[in-house]
Amino acid sequence: MAPILEIRNLYKSFGSVDVLKNINVSIDPGDFVVLVGPSGCGKSTLLNCIAGLEPITRGTIEIAGEDMTDVPARDRDIAMVFQSYALYPTMSVAQNITFGMRVRGIDRETREKKLAEVARLLKIEPLLDRRPKQLSGGQRQRVAMGRALVREPKLFLFDEPLSNLDAKLRVEMRAEIRRLHQRLSTTIVYVTHDQIEAMTLATKIAVMKAGEVHQIGKPKEIYERPVNMFVADFIGSPS
Numbered sequence: 001m002a003p004i005l006e007i008r009n010l011y012k013s014f015g016s017v018d019v020l021k022n023i024n025v026s027i028d029p030g031d032f033v034v035l036v037g038p039s040g041c042g043k044s045t046l047l048n049c050i051a052g053l054e055p056i057t058r059g060t061i062e063i064a065g066e067d068m069t070d071v072p073a074r075d076r077d078i079a080m081v082f083q084s085y086a087l088y089p090t091m092s093v094a095q096n097i098t099f100g101m102r103v104r105g106i107d108r109e110t111r112e113k114k115l116a117e118v119a120r121l122l123k124i125e126p127l128l129d130r131r132p133k134q135l136s137g138g139q140r141q142r143v144a145m146g147r148a149l150v151r152e153p154k155l156f157l158f159d160e161p162l163s164n165l166d167a168k169l170r171v172e173m174r175a176e177i178r179r180l181h182q183r184l185s186t187t188i189v190y191v192t193h194d195q196i197e198a199m200t201l202a203t204k205i206a207v208m209k210a211g212e213v214h215q216i217g218k219p220k221e222i223y224e225r226p227v228n229m230f231v232a233d234f235i236g237s238p239s
């Protein structure tokens with residue numbers, strides 16, 4: 001099976017600071033890759049580069065076998081969910097979810113059908129006429145996911161989507177995201193600093209430090225056979 005995402009020799013610098021160094025990652029269709037690493041190690045920057053929101057300094061990014069290195073974000077067939085939700089405050093929930101489809105010229109009937117589908121899937125049907133400020137944090141996060149889901153992208157990127165939620169809601173939403181992944185058999189790259197979230201969601205974990213991916217593999221492999229002390233410490237492997 002051809003990889004859905006293939007990153008080769010990717011470097012990214014801001015000014016003279018190298019933030020990502022020689023990233024090589026290959027992700028298969030259906031993978032749920034969880035990216036972990038200390039704050040400031042480059043996780044968000046890597047997602048932004050994959051999404052096309054940041055230009056890269058060197059290297060290539062292929063999506064489903066096509067070179068996307070110089071393709072703008074809107075043409076990459078990727079949907080991203082941010083920690084901050086980034087909802088449009090003046091639009092209703094329904095408008096937030098369908099806006100992107102309107103921009104892409106998708107007809108009204110299809111828009112309404114997809115809206116109804118994701119609203120059911122995410123259990124936000126009673127909220128469709130509300131504005132973001134009339135929603136709880138968990139509800140906003142569902143709307144942000146709904147907006148990503150209606151795009152039916154080849155690849156979903158999640159940047160710490162649950163870190164603004166309280167512990168109980170986080171556990172609930174984690175289970176929900178796992179169900180969505182299984183049900184839609186989609187591919188996800190997911191950043192978190194929560195080890196439990198990483199271990200329970202991932203089909204593969206990628207461990208980053210200071211702009212480099214130190215190890216990528218199945219959670220069990222990483223836990224049992226960390227390649228170095230840093231990975232062992234970070235994952236909490238028995239020493």
Ligand code: ADP
Pocket residue numbers: 014019037038039040041042043044045046
């Ligand atoms: P993480 O998501 O792992 O916490 P980031 O990708 O946000 O890390 O940041 C990685 C490094 O790049 C940090 O040192 C950060 O200060 C720096 N950085 C991120 N965005 C920018 C930017 N737009 N301009 C300059 N430096 C940045």
Ligand code: MG
Pocket residue numbers: 043044045
């Ligand atoms: Mg970040």
